[in-house]
Amino acid sequence: MKQVEYNIVCAGLDIGKTWLDAALAEGCVCQRFANTASGIAQLLAWLRSHGVTRIGMEASGNYERDAREALEAAAFEVVVHQPQEVRAFARFKRLRAKSDKIDAALIAKATAQWEGMVARRDKDLIEMAEILTLYEQVSDMLAQARTMAEHHRLQVVCEVQAELVSQLVRHKQGLMATILRRIRQRTDLVARFDLLRSLPGVGLVVAAVLVIRMPELGALKSGQAASLLGVAPFDRDSGAMKGMRFITGGRARPRTFVYLAALAAKRMKGGFKAFAEKLLSAGKPPKVAIVAVMRKLIEAANIVLKRQSLWIQRA
Known part of the structure; x- marks a missing residue:
């Protein structure tokens, strides 16, 4: 099989209220810029001069917003890591020292190892x-x-x-x-909105939340929507021991609204109600049944958007 080599130059950006510290993933090249319009312009020029195409940063309470918007407008690939992801990478590399310069280099190395897809934001x-x-x-x-x-x-x-x-x-x-x-x-957004509204329990507010908070719906594989929302159970097995399954992670804000939609869907006549009743009759705790309905509901949302067809409720 022919090997395809990707020559992506990565950098990391440590975000502060006043300063932006940038570092390349390879070598020891670092530079500090002011977190202002002029400083961000200098950052863009510096990144271009080093051939950077992908830059990583941490979510920093919206202090990263101006820099991120400027980078995306300038056609850079931007990867936003959660802080715990970067710290986990540091533990894996056994790096204990911490400073703005060190953090920028750490984020750069984590970005170079990142294998996800970079999507442009709307x-x-x-x-x-x-x-x-x-x-x-x-x-x-x-x-x-x-x-x-x-x-x-x-x-x-x-x-x-x-x-x-x-x-x-x-x-x-x-x-x-x-x-x-x-x-x-917007015709594209209202089309997604109307498709989501066809799902049981999904009202105006929940449909709006899913359109805004989960734009990936419709482009995900089976199971990915539930994982992204944070309602997918994860295995906890080791050897002969089979542990209980738990949900973890995901997007908390839309999950709250999908929970409300699931409460409504499991009371409505149709497949979701029958599904919940089947779980309860099998001895599953009520909370487990609700989470299962949430998982079924968000996967259904992904399906209707992927197929571009309304949900057909079956008795």
Whole structure:
């Protein structure tokens, strides 16, 4: 078989609020740049001068946002690692020292070993994700405000609390209306949205969350959607010992909404309800049954988007 060689020059970027430390995966070439527009422009020129095509960085509380957007706009392949992934790589390499310069070199080496696919991000989805995050935060604040309101008796306090709840409800509704309006402005997104809406238990909010938070749906193989969401059980076997299966990892934000959709789907007449009842009658705990429905639901979402056909509910 003919061997194909890939000559990809990788670099790593350690993100700070003030500084950007860059390092090449090969050699000891490092450079520091200011985390400003002019500093990022200098970073791009430096990367080009060294022939870099792929650059890795850690998710850093959105301090990486400007640099990442500039790199992607300049056609660099950008890999965003989770911090625990980089630290695990450091433990594997038995590296204990830590500094911005060392971290940049470590990220560069981890990026050079990375075997995943680099996908370009959609600017509209990035902006909608930011609105969706605020929607989720307002939802949490609303739930907390309503809980607090149950314990107040003084009239003036009750009036202020009621006004707060009313304001949060308006903000929550307005944010979701904005998200839905932006989805409907794009034919490709509204097509995905309508397909997802055909699934049992998937309402307007859940469909919007999946469109925004899981754009990979429709391009995944069987089982990958469940793993990406974090509802795939992992084996824990060793020798003759067969351990319990547990779910771990995945995307927590969309998983919360798929959980709500699964609760609705398992009560609706059709295959999902029958599936849940079968698991419960076999002695499975209720939580295990719900997670199984979540797994079945997210895999169904991947299927309808891959086939570009509505979900047909069977009795």
